[in-house]
Amino acid sequence: MIPAVIDKTVLKKYEQYLKAELNLSLTTVKFYIDEADLFTEYLEKNNKTYISAEVSDIENYIIKRKNRIMKLSDSENCKTGNNIISSLKATTINKVASGIRSFFKFLLLEDVRSDNPSRFIKMSRRGKKLPDFLSVEDIDTLLDSIDVSTHSGLRDRALFELIYSCGLRISEACSLKCSNIFSNDGVIKVVGKGNKHRIVPEGDAAEYWLKKYIKEARPLMIKNKRTDFIFLNIKGEPISRKGVWKRFKEIAMACGIESRVHTLRHSFATHLITGGADLRSVQEMLGHTDISTTQIYTHLARNDLKECHKQYHPEGKKTGGKL
Numbered sequence: 377m378i379p380a381v382i383d384k385t386v387l388k389k390y391e392q393y394l395k396a397e398l399n400l401s402l403t404t405v406k407f408y409i410d411e412a413d414l415f416t417e418y419l420e421k422n423n424k425t426y427i428s429a430e431v432s433d434i435e436n437y438i439i440k441r442k443n444r445i446m447k448l449s450d451s452e453n454c455k456t457g458n459n460i461i462s463s464l465k466a467t468t469i470n471k472v473a474s475g476i477r478s479f480f481k482f483l484l485l486e487d488v489r490s491d492n493p494s495r496f497i498k499m500s501r502r503g504k505k506l507p508d509f510l511s512v513e514d515i516d517t518l519l520d521s522i523d524v525s526t527h528s529g530l531r532d533r534a535l536f537e538l539i540y541s542c543g544l545r546i547s548e549a550c551s552l553k554c555s556n557i558f559s560n561d562g563v564i565k566v567v568g569k570g571n572k573h574r575i576v577p578e579g580d581a582a583e584y585w586l587k588k589y590i591k592e593a594r595p596l597m598i599k600n601k602r603t604d605f606i607f608l609n610i611k612g613e614p615i616s617r618k619g620v621w622k623r624f625k626e627i628a629m630a631c632g633i634e635s636r637v638h639t640l641r642h643s644f645a646t647h648l649i650t651g652g653a654d655l656r657s658v659q660e661m662l663g664h665t666d667i668s669t670t671q672i673y674t675h676l677a678r679n680d681l682k683e684c685h686k687q688y689h690p691e692g693k694k695t696g697g698k699l
Contacts, residue, residue: 386488387412393482399570411475414441426483431493434476438497441472473497507642507672514633515540515643521631527593528610532623534582534589535607535615536640541579542566543644543662546617546637553604554590559583568663576661645673 390412394405416426418437445468480494510518519536523529539549548566556565562583563575578586590606599612607615624637641662648658659670 386486389486390479390482393485394478398478399572401569407471408475408478411472412479415476415479426479427489429493431496434480434494434497438469438473438476442469445469445472507646508635508639509643509646510633510635510639512647514631514635515640518628518631518633518635522627527597528623530585530589530593531597531607531615532627534585535620536624536627536637537582537585538564538578539637540640540644541582542576543641543648544576545569545641545663546620550605550607550615550617550620552606554606555604557586557606559587566663572663574660574663642673645670649673 387409391405391409394400394408400408412426415437418440419425419429419433422433424433477494477497480489480492483489484492519533519540522533522536524533535549538544538552539546542564544552544566545568548568551567552564556567558564559578562578564578566574566576568574586606594606594608597608597610597612601612603612603614605614607620609615609619621637624635628635645658645662648661649655655667655670655674658673659667662670664670
C-alpha cells in the first residue's frame with residue numbers, strides 16, 4: 377500500500393540529504409522538514425500521496441499556504457502597525473515553494489518518483505528590500521553610550537564593537553569561541569551559515585574591547601563553569617540571540633536611535649563600500665555565497681557618485697550632478 381503520510385525513513389533520509397548534500401542551516405532544514413510534513417498531510421486530506429501528487433496539487437497547496445501566510449501577517453500588521461511583517465510574505469511563500477521543490481528533487485534522486493512535477497512551479501518575483509544602515513556618527517554615539525563600568529556593559533561594548541567591525545550575523549557572534557580569536561594576527565575565525573568558515577579582520581577598536589572584556593569581565597561572569605564561548609549572560613551561559621536583540625534594543629532606545637542589531641552588519645558593509653572597498657572583499661568578509669547578495673549595498677554609494685560627478689565632470693555643475 378502506498379503511504380498516505382510521509383514515511384519516517386524517508387523523512388530521515390531527506391533530513392540527511394538537506395544537511396549533508398545541500399549543506400543547509402539547521403533552521404532551513406527544520407523549515408523544509410516541517411513543510412514536507414504539511415504538504416503530505418494536505419495530500420492525505422485530498423486522497424493523494426507524495427508519490428501520486430501532480431502539478432495542480434502542488435499549485436493548490438502553495439496557494440493555500442500563501443493565503444494562510446497573508447492572513448496571519450495582515451492580522452499581525454493590524455495589531456502592531458508593523459509593515460516589516462508584510463514585506464516578509466513574499467519571502468516566506470517563496471521559501472515554501474523552494475521547500476516543495478527540494479522535497480520532490482530528493483524523491484526523484486531516491487527513485488521514489490520517476491518524475492519531478494515541482495519543476496513547473498515558478499517562484500514569485502519580488503523586489504529586494506534595501507538594507508537599513510546607521511551613520512558612523514550614530515554608531516559612535518550608540519557604542520560610546522554603553523556603560524562599561526559593569527561586567528555586562530563591558531561584554532556589550534565588546535559584542536557590538538565586534539559585530540560592527542567584522543560584519544557578523546547575530547548567530548555568528550553568539551557562537552564565537554575563544555579558540556576562534558587570533559589576536560596576534562588581528563583576525564577571527566567565523567562559523568557562518570552551512571557551517572562555512574571564514575577569516576575576518578577584527579579592527580583595532582573591536583580588538584581592544586574584546587581583550588578588555590575577556591581579561592576583566594568574562595572570568596567573573598563564567599561562574600566556575602567550563603565553556604569556550606566568548607559572550608556569556610549573567611548566569612555564565614552562552615548569550616542567546618534573543619539576549620543580544622534585547623540588549624541592543626535597550627541601548628539603541630536609550631540613545632534615541634531606532635534600529636535593529638542586524639543593522640550593524642548592514643552598516644559594516646555600507647561603510648566599507650562607500651569607503652572604496654572592492655565588492656569581492658566585502659563579499660568574502662560577509663560570507664555571502666553569491667556576490668549578487670553583496671551588490672545590494674552598492675546602491676548606498678549612489679549619493680557619493682552624484683557628488684563626485686558634480687564636482688569633477690565638466691557637465692556636472694551645469695546639470696546639478698543628476699544621474
